[in-house]
Amino acid sequence: MEKRPFPHQVRQLAPDDSFQFRCHAGMPCFNECCRLLELALSPYDVLRLKGALGISARQFLDQYAVVEQADEAGFPQVYLAMLDDGRGSCPFVTKQGCTVYADRPAACRTYPLGRGAFRTASGELKNIHVLLSEPHCQGGHEEQSQSIGDWEGEQGLALYNNFNDQAIAILHHERMRQGMEPSAAQRQTYLATLYDLDGFGQSLLQEGAKAGHGLSAREKQDLLADSSALLAFGFKWLNQELFDAGE
Numbered sequence: 001m002e003k004r005p006f007p008h009q010v011r012q013l014a015p016d017d018s019f020q021f022r023c024h025a026g027m028p029c030f031n032e033c034c035r036l037l038e039l040a041l042s043p044y045d046v047l048r049l050k051g052a053l054g055i056s057a058r059q060f061l062d063q064y065a066v067v068e069q070a071d072e073a074g075f076p077q078v079y080l081a082m083l084d085d086g087r088g089s090c091p092f093v094t095k096q097g098c099t100v101y102a103d104r105p106a107a108c109r110t111y112p113l114g115r116g117a118f119r120t121a122s123g124e125l126k127n128i129h130v131l132l133s134e135p136h137c138q139g140g141h142e143e144q145s146q147s148i149g150d151w152e153g154e155q156g157l158a159l160y161n162n163f164n165d166q167a168i169a170i171l172h173h174e175r176m177r178q179g180m181e182p183s184a185a186q187r188q189t190y191l192a193t194l195y196d197l198d199g200f201g202q203s204l205l206q207e208g209a210k211a212g213h214g215l216s217a218r219e220k221q222d223l224l225a226d227s228s229a230l231l232a233f234g235f236k237w238l239n240q241e242l243f244d245a246g247e
């Protein structure tokens with residue numbers, strides 16, 4: 001299968017920069033962005049997609065995801081499994097557009113921007129934005145111009161960015177920056193807590209489950225009824241489990 005060439009221009013933007021871009025169904029390149037891509041999925045992406053499809057997180061991971069452990073020192077990365085159709089198409093793209101548009105992943109919303117979050121040496125969480133100019137995408141030739149903030153607001157990115165920052169707090173935790181290498185069991189706990197969210201929720205109900213320790217029956221039921229609250233709890237619990245235990 002052909003590979004998408006690397007973007008011929010990646011330009012870092014200042015926080016108050018504007019950029020020229022517009023995308024609509026009448027574009028000659030409509031849907032061209034939905035193939036030949038490596039689409040990394042955050043835990044919140046999976047939460048939204050499995051909800052849109054009406055399936056469990058486990059079913060989503062089995063049917064639509066590829067889990068890779070590229071960096072021996074880090075945590076696993078989850079990608080959307082593209083179709084083997086010779087075009088590397090996203091499983092959710094049709095001629096009419098994206099079938100999960102209301103719940104599309106953060107990377108699809110953010111494009112043509114890319115958002116990177118990181119911790120500074122002093123531990124402060126920062127983010128940067130870059131503007132991608134790719135040959136297949138004609139949106140940058142449209143006249144509409146907008147600020148980064150306007151774009152992120154229009155694309156509904158606030159919750160996605162919030163949860164991504166919680167992931168960065170784990171991936172770039174001070175202990176990780178000091179060289180901590182997660183064990184196989186810790187990597188499994190990372191996936192089971194953040195990505196197999198329904199399984200994590202059910203585990204809270206099991207007698208003696210570590211994650212459920214100290215929660216009342218009512219608190220557990222409230223978490224099971226609100227997947228965003230459950231994910232926020234999962235991040236908090238995992239942070240403690242990975243980095244506080246044994247200190």
Ligand code: SF4
Nearest residue numbers: 023029030033137139
């Ligand atoms: S303008 Fe860019 S983002 Fe929009 S459909 Fe075309 S390739 Fe995709």
Ligand code: SF4
Nearest residue numbers: 034090092093098108
């Ligand atoms: S999820 Fe939707 S917007 Fe994102 S690549 Fe797939 S079809 Fe395109």
